[in-house]
Amino acid sequence: MLRNPFKKKKDISDINERIRIIKNGDISERNVLINDYKPFIINIVSKEIGRFVSDGDCDELSVGLMAFDEAIDKFDIERSKSFLSFAERVIKNRLIDFYRKEKKNMDTIPISYLNEMYDSENIEERYFTDNSQIDSQDVSEEMEDFCKSLLTFGISLEELVESSPKHLDARRNAVKIASQIVENEILMKKIMDSRKIPISEVERHFNVSRKVIHKNKKFILAVCLILMSNNEIIKSYVDNLLEEVD
DSSP, X not given: OOOOTTSSOXXXXXXXXXXXXXXXXXXXXXXXHHHHTHHHHHHHHHHHHTSOOOTTSOHHHHHHHXXXXXXXXXOOTTTOSOHHHHHHHHHHHHHHHHHHHHTSOTTSOOTHHHHHHTTTSOHHHHHSSSTTSOOHHHHHHHHHHHHXXXXXXXXXXXXXXXHSOSSHHHHHHHHHHHHHHHTOHHHHHHHHHHXXXXXXXXXXXXXXXXXXXXXXXXXHHXXXXXXXXXXXXXXXXXXXXXXXXX
């Protein structure tokens, strides 16, 4: 008889012990755990795609099962409290990546795009360590608003990711430039009116290399839009980078 993880509240230490056994090489226990928690996986996938799925019903469920298996490998028993919360995040991220790859859900703005923009840190780790901290719907709404703002400047999220500075120091420098621009009302008005950075003026005002501005112009524009928005979740991440600069 299979264990039913929903029959009664599972003890976290019990789940962690099962994962410990799996990490020690018990393949059979891995298969049993995944099978035990298949209803949990189905529930998450169903909520994410907006319809109920059954076993073997769709590609998304296969993605969810593989993500759960991945979560077992990546879960740090010593550092994290709840495996199920961690597994839920992994499943959602893999579904997002799946849709992005398949080009099936271009209206959904994946949080993993920000992870690629800021590859030295993981936004989910910063904001989703405790599920009670924030509602993922709020993040989704902020990302949608951010994407719409970008599009008014002719920038797609994919273009932003591709053009964003890859090194942390370069990102910090670009964020600093953006914050200085935002504080200058005249410059910001010109940017909002023309939908582009007046490179010569920024160079003159802040003694910044024209090459640096031109190379990072999409990223700088994006940060300006974030700092001017009411999207507090995304903005707080930029604020953290600014604190590091200061």
